[in-house]
Amino acid sequence: MKRLIILIIGFSIYSYASLIGSNFSQRDLQILEDLDIKSSFITDYKLQEVYEQYQSSRNSRHYVTKLNEASLFVPRVKDILKQEGIPDVFIYMAMAESNFNIDARSSVRATGLWQFMLGTGLRYGLKNDLYVDERMDLVKSTVAATKYLNALHKRFDKWYLAAISYNCGEGRVIEALTRATIDLYIKKNPEQKNSKRIRAFRKTIALYQQRRTPFSKVNRVYKETRKWNIKVGIDELLVVQDNIERQYLPKESRRYIRKIISLAMMNSLSFIKEGKNSHLLNMGISQTIATVPVKGGLHLKNIAKSIGMTYEELLVLNKHIRQSIIPPSQKYYTINIPYSRLTRFNQNKNNIEDTKFAIHIVKRGDTLSHISRRYKVPSKLIKEYNNFKSNRLSIKQKIVLPIPSDMIGKIKFASSTNRVKKYIVKSGDSLYSIAKKHKIDIKKLMKDNKMKNTHLKIGDRLVLK
Numbered sequence: 001m002k003r004l005i006i007l008i009i010g011f012s013i014y015s016y017a018s019l020i021g022s023n024f025s026q027r028d029l030q031i032l033e034d035l036d037i038k039s040s041f042i043t044d045y046k047l048q049e050v051y052e053q054y055q056s057s058r059n060s061r062h063y064v065t066k067l068n069e070a071s072l073f074v075p076r077v078k079d080i081l082k083q084e085g086i087p088d089v090f091i092y093m094a095m096a097e098s099n100f101n102i103d104a105r106s107s108v109r110a111t112g113l114w115q116f117m118l119g120t121g122l123r124y125g126l127k128n129d130l131y132v133d134e135r136m137d138l139v140k141s142t143v144a145a146t147k148y149l150n151a152l153h154k155r156f157d158k159w160y161l162a163a164i165s166y167n168c169g170e171g172r173v174i175e176a177l178t179r180a181t182i183d184l185y186i187k188k189n190p191e192q193k194n195s196k197r198i199r200a201f202r203k204t205i206a207l208y209q210q211r212r213t214p215f216s217k218v219n220r221v222y223k224e225t226r227k228w229n230i231k232v233g234i235d236e237l238l239v240v241q242d243n244i245e246r247q248y249l250p251k252e253s254r255r256y257i258r259k260i261i262s263l264a265m266m267n268s269l270s271f272i273k274e275g276k277n278s279h280l281l282n283m284g285i286s287q288t289i290a291t292v293p294v295k296g297g298l299h300l301k302n303i304a305k306s307i308g309m310t311y312e313e314l315l316v317l318n319k320h321i322r323q324s325i326i327p328p329s330q331k332y333y334t335i336n337i338p339y340s341r342l343t344r345f346n347q348n349k350n351n352i353e354d355t356k357f358a359i360h361i362v363k364r365g366d367t368l369s370h371i372s373r374r375y376k377v378p379s380k381l382i383k384e385y386n387n388f389k390s391n392r393l394s395i396k397q398k399i400v401l402p403i404p405s406d407m408i409g410k411i412k413f414a415s416s417t418n419r420v421k422k423y424i425v426k427s428g429d430s431l432y433s434i435a436k437k438h439k440i441d442i443k444k445l446m447k448d449n450k451m452k453n454t455h456l457k458i459g460d461r462l463v464l465k
Contacts, residue, residue: 024265031264034087035257036158037234044235050255051262063266070100072338073317076289077113077142084146092263093163094145096256103136103319111135112320114145124148130381131327136320139291139336160234160257168253171215174222176248179205180232181225188230201225209246289317290342292349294335297328299355306348307341323381325355325402358401362393375401421464425456438464 029039041047053059067074078091097115098104105111109118112135118128124144126134134140152162155170156177165173182201186193201221207213238254240247247254294303300321304314315324317336326333337345360371368391372379382388385402393399423434431454435442446454448465 028265031089031261034089035160035163035261037160037261041234044238044258046238046254047258047261050258051265054259054262054266060266063263066095066100072288073102073138073336074100075287076139079287080139080142080146084143084150086146086149087159089260089264090149090159090163092260093166094142095263096259102138102316112141113138114141116141116144120148129327130378130384131322131325131329132320132333133322134320137336138317139289139334140320163260164237164249164253164257167256168250171218172249172253174215175205175208175218176237177232178218178222178225180236180248181228181230184230184232184236185225185228287339289336290339290345291334291336292342292345293332294326294349294352296326296330296333297355298326298352300324300326300335302353302355303335306352307337307344309338309341323377323402328385328402358403360399360401362395362397362399364395366393367391368393371399371401375403377401377403423462423464425458425460425462427458429456429458430454431456434462434464440464 024042028042032039032041074091077094078088081088081090094100094113098113102113106115110116111133116126116135121128121135121144124147126140126144149162149166152165153159156162156165161173182198192198204213204217204221208215208218237248300314300318301311304311368379368382372382381402382399386400431442431445435445448463
């Protein structure tokens with residue numbers, strides 16, 4: 001009898017192994033386990049379809065390219081996930097969300113590595129003002145994402161549900177779970193199909209879908225159906241029902257979870273393990289990014305200079321800093337630097353050159369919007385920095401522009417500032433006096449007016465650019 005049991009178990013294991021096929025490894029099964037997905041989901045044909053699509057030569061090259069581009073900050077992101085108790089597989093959720101682009105923006109204005117909407121970002125502590133958009137701070141946005149994911153996991157008790165609800169929203173997942181639970185209940189208890197309670201539940205869901213009743217009523221139905229102790233798994237949620245327009249989950253979300261799994265599984269393939277890409281397997285072993293406090297008002301250009309980096313290199317890690325100026329209203333604010341520059345930063349942090357801001361002296365005809373366009377600085381920022389209560393300006397008024405004074409020469413002024421004036425030559429005018437009065441180079445004045453000499457006649461019309 002004992003031998004028979006062993007033979008049966010052995011046959012079951014062999015059958016299961018052959019069902020999985022040789023393309024899948026134990027690590028792939030671990031990915032599913034980390035997401036609280038049963039191992040049999042590895043045979044899901046749509047998962048295999050997505051997985052095969054990502055293995056095409058074009059997608060494989062794109063995969064390697066994006067991992068390489070993100071190799072500086074991915075280890076820091078992995079470290080934060082680990083500290084906050086989020087499974088490693090969620091690094092591939094960031095890849096699915098933004099392709100590892102720190103400043104990624106979607107058509108619905110979701111922004112950053114983790115594609116936070118403005119409201120959700122604010123809810124999880126990400127500032128958004130004239131100086132910063134912390135949805136693009138790779139460290140702060142990752143911490144916010146872990147808080148959000150942990151809250152979703154606490155609510156649904158499954159990591160795959162946390163991932164799906166991150167994509168389509170908690171409300172849609174609750175609706176899906178409620179509908180699937182009712183359908184499974186009816187399948188087990190067909191006599192209850194037209195009961196008063198079931199009809200009432202279905203009506204509430206229908207009204208919610210039509211936006212004629214608040215989510216709170218669906219949530220109450222969800223809490224009631226949970227008492228039935230019916231287990232709704234990933235297979236039931238991702239199923240595509242016949243002749244139903246609104247499936248349990250949107251098509252995008254059904255693909256989204258399969259995409260995350262596929263991206264994670266690709267890390268086990270031979271094109272990663274072997275040859276020039278093998279270094280990608282070791283991302284996360286060493287520290288690569290340090291977060292350091294710097295004084296408010298400093299410019300990234302001066303910080304970069306103090307640690308031996310180019311301004312452009314430092315900006316890549318700090319795209320959340322608008323105008324490249326550390327918020328002046330804060331005594332200190334944290335930025336991200338390569339870990340390899342930390343020692344040099346600590347040596348020079350007290351000697352970083354203060355920013356010498358540009359000054360604009362108001363002339364006749366100047367407006368705040370004109371100055372904003374000229375120097376490419378938002379009007380709101382100019383007003384806040386100068387503590388203006390209104391847009392009114394006075395001649396010879398000095399306005400501090402929150403850009404370094406040595407960058408003025410590098411600004412390409414907008415075409416709207418190159419205003420063209422017409423001037424009619426009067427008695428006593430000379431080309432020199434006109435050029436001096438309007439602060440125009442005399443050679444430019446001659447060129448703009450296609451003049452071969454400096455002779456003028458009263459009544460001549462000149463173009464002043």
